[in-house]
Amino acid sequence: MSNQSFDINAKLGKSWKKPPLVQQKWLRWTLLTGFLVYLVLAYWSIDVNWARVYVGLERGQKFILAFTDPDFTSRSADIWEGITESIVMTVASSVVGIAISIPIALGAARNVAPLPVYLVCRGIIAISRALQEIIVAILLVAIFGFGPLAGFLTLSFATIGFLAKLLAEDIESMDRVQAEAIKASGARWAQWINYGVQPQVMPRLIGLSVYRLDINFRESAILGLVGAGGIGATLNTAFDRYEYGTAAAILLIIIVLVMALEYLSGAVRARVQ
Amino acid sequence: MMPTQDLAGSKIWQRRSGRESLFHWILWLLGIAIFAYCWQQISAATTWFFVWDAPRIADDIWTRATPPKWEYITQLGKPIWDTFNIATLGTIFALILAVPVAFLAARNTTPSRLFIRPVALLIIVSTRSINSLIWALLLIAIIGPGVFSGVVAIAIRSIGFCAKLLYEAIEEIDATQVEAISATGASRWQVMAYGIVPQVLPAFAGIAVFRWDINIRESTVLGLVGAGGIGLQLSSSLNVLAWPQVSLILLVILVAVVISEWVSAKVRGAII
Numbered sequence: 001m002s003n004q005s006f007d008i009n010a011k012l013g014k015s016w017k018k019p020p021l022v023q024q025k026w027l028r029w030t031l032l033t034g035f036l037v038y039l040v041l042a043y044w045s046i047d048v049n050w051a052r053v054y055v056g057l058e059r060g061q062k063f064i065l066a067f068t069d070p071d072f073t074s075r076s077a078d079i080w081e082g083i084t085e086s087i088v089m090t091v092a093s094s095v096v097g098i099a100i101s102i103p104i105a106l107g108a109a110r111n112v113a114p115l116p117v118y119l120v121c122r123g124i125i126a127i128s129r130a131l132q133e134i135i136v137a138i139l140l141v142a143i144f145g146f147g148p149l150a151g152f153l154t155l156s157f158a159t160i161g162f163l164a165k166l167l168a169e170d171i172e173s174m175d176r177v178q179a180e181a182i183k184a185s186g187a188r189w190a191q192w193i194n195y196g197v198q199p200q201v202m203p204r205l206i207g208l209s210v211y212r213l214d215i216n217f218r219e220s221a222i223l224g225l226v227g228a229g230g231i232g233a234t235l236n237t238a239f240d241r242y243e244y245g246t247a248a249a250i251l252l253i254i255i256v257l258v259m260a261l262e263y264l265s266g267a268v269r270a271r272v273q
Numbered sequence: 274m275m276p277t278q279d280l281a282g283s284k285i286w287q288r289r290s291g292r293e294s295l296f297h298w299i300l301w302l303l304g305i306a307i308f309a310y311c312w313q314q315i316s317a318a319t320t321w322f323f324v325w326d327a328p329r330i331a332d333d334i335w336t337r338a339t340p341p342k343w344e345y346i347t348q349l350g351k352p353i354w355d356t357f358n359i360a361t362l363g364t365i366f367a368l369i370l371a372v373p374v375a376f377l378a379a380r381n382t383t384p385s386r387l388f389i390r391p392v393a394l395l396i397i398v399s400t401r402s403i404n405s406l407i408w409a410l411l412l413i414a415i416i417g418p419g420v421f422s423g424v425v426a427i428a429i430r431s432i433g434f435c436a437k438l439l440y441e442a443i444e445e446i447d448a449t450q451v452e453a454i455s456a457t458g459a460s461r462w463q464v465m466a467y468g469i470v471p472q473v474l475p476a477f478a479g480i481a482v483f484r485w486d487i488n489i490r491e492s493t494v495l496g497l498v499g500a501g502g503i504g505l506q507l508s509s510s511l512n513v514l515a516w517p518q519v520s521l522i523l524l525v526i527l528v529a530v531v532i533s534e535w536v537s538a539k540v541r542g543a544i545i
Binding site: 018021038039042045046047048049052053056057059060063084085088089091092095130131132134135138139142143144145147148149152195218219221222225226229232235236239242247251254255258259262 | 288304307308310311312314315316318319320323324327330331334354355358361362398399402403404406407410411413414415416417419420421424467474490491493494497498511523526527530531
C-alpha cells in the first residue's frame with residue numbers, strides 16, 4: 001500500500017468503507033452545501049408555473065400520440081420543399097466549407113506554415129468556432145436577406161472552424177519522415193504537399209468531411225427558425241398552428257435522415273481509417 | 274506492381290493505374306454535378322438584388338451597432354443568471370436520466386440485449402438527433418414559454434449525448450475487476466456499485482463538464498424561440514432593431530462561451 005498513514009491497528013475490527021471521492025472533509029461538505037444552496041436559489045428564480053404545466057400535459061400527450069399517427073400528406077408539398085432545401089444547403093455548404101478549410105488547415109499547421117500565416121489561420125478558426133451557427137445565421141439573414149443563401153453561408157463558415165482545426169491537428173501529428181523523403185527527391189512545395197502530406201491525412205479528411213456533412217444536416221434543420229431556409233421554417237409553422245401530426249411527421253423524417261447519415265458516416269469512417 | 278506509363282520506351286511512374294484514375298474522374302464529375310445542381314437551387318431561391326446590396330447593408334449595420342450600449346449591461350444580470358441555470362439544471366436532469374439509459378444500453382450491463390437494449394438505443398438516437406432549439410419549440414407549445422421549458426429542452430437534448438458517451442465508457446471497462454467483485458459473492462447491485470461505477474466515474478465527470486460547456490452555448494440562444502435566458506433579450510432587441518444592444522448581447526454571449534470553455538477544459542484537465 002502506498003498510503004503512508006496506513007495504521008493497521010486503527011482499521012482492525014472495523015468494517016471496510018468506500019473511500020470518499022473528495023478526501024478533505026471540509027471541502028466535501030462545502031461543495032455539497034454550496035451545491036444544495038445553488039439548487040434552492042435556482043429553483044426559486046425559475047418560478048415554474050405548475051398550473052400551466054399541468055394544463056400543457058394534455059397537449060403533450062396529444063403530441064406524443066401524434067407520433068403514432070404522423071400526418072405526412074396534408075402539408076406534403078411544404079415538407080418536401082423544406083427537406084430538399086435542407087439537403088441542398090447541407091451538400092453545397094459542406095463542399096464549399098471543406099474546399100475552404102483545406103488551405104486554412106495547411107496554414108494552421110505549425111509544421112507546414114510560417115508563423116504569420118499560422119497566426120492568421122488560427123485566428124480564423126477561433127472566430128468561426130466561438131460564434132454559434134444560429135447567431136451567424138441571424139446576422140447573415142439581416143445582411144443577405146431571407147432564404148437558403150444565408151443558411152448556406154452560415155454552414156460553410158461553421159464547417160471551416162470545425163474541419164480546419166481537426167485537420168490541422170492531424171497534419172501537425174503526421175509522420176515527418178515520409179514528408180522529408182519526398183522533399184529530398186527535389187519536390188516543389190506543391191508536390192511536397194500533394195505526395196508527402198496529402199496521402200497521410202486523406203483518411204482523416206474523408207472521415208471528418210462525412211462527419212461534418214452529418215452535423216451540417218442537423219444544423220440546417222434549425223436555421224429555418226431565423227429565416228435562413230430549410231425544414232426549420234416548416235416545422236415552426238406546424239408548431240404555431242398546433243398541427244402536431246405534421247410536426248411529428250417532420251421530426252420523424254429528420255430522425256430517419258440523421259440516422260441514415262450517421263450510419264453512412266460511420267461506415268465510411270470505418271472503411272477509410 | 275506500381276502503375277507505370279510507357280513513354281517512348283522508358284517507363285514513367287504514375288500514382289494511379291488507368292482504371293483507378295478513370296474511377297476517380299467519374300467520382301469527381303458526379304460530385305461536381307451534384308454541387309452544381311445544389312448551387313443552382315440555392316441561387317434560384319435567392320434575391321440577388323439584396324446580395325449585391327449586402328456590403329452597403331453590412332456597413333450600415335456595423336455603424337449602427339458600434340459602439341455597444343454599455344449601460345444596457347445592468348439589465349442583463351437576470352438573463353445571464355437564467356441562462357446559467359438553464360444550462361446547469363438541464364445538465365443535472367440530463368445526467369440523472371442518462372445514467373440508467375446508459376446502463377441499459379451498454380452490452381455488458383443491459384438486462385436484455387434483445388428487448389431493452391434497442392429501446393435504450395432508440396431513446397439515445399431520437400433525443401440526440403433533434404436540436405435543443407426544436408425541443409424548446411416543442412416544449413413551449415406544450416408547457417408554455419419560460420425558463421422551465423429551456424431547462425427541459427436542454428435536459429432532453431443532452432440525454433442522448435451523455436448516455437451515448439457513458440455507455441461506450443461502460444463497455445470499455447476492465448472485466449477482471451468486475452469478476453473479482455462478483456467472486457466475493459456480491460449481489461448484482463454490489464457488483465454495480467463496487468465493480469463498475471468506480472471505473473466509469475472519471476468518464477462520467479468528464480462527460481458532465483463537457484456537456485455543461487456545450488449547454489451554456491446552446492442555452493444562450495434558446496431565448497430566440499421564447500425559452501428564457503439571454504436569447505430572449507437578443508430576440509427582443511433584434512425585433513426593435515436596437516443594434517447597439519444587440520452588439521453588447523453578442524459580446525456577453527461570446528465572453529460566456531469563452532469562460533465556460535475555459536472552465537470545462539480546466540476541470541477536465543484536473544479529472545483526467
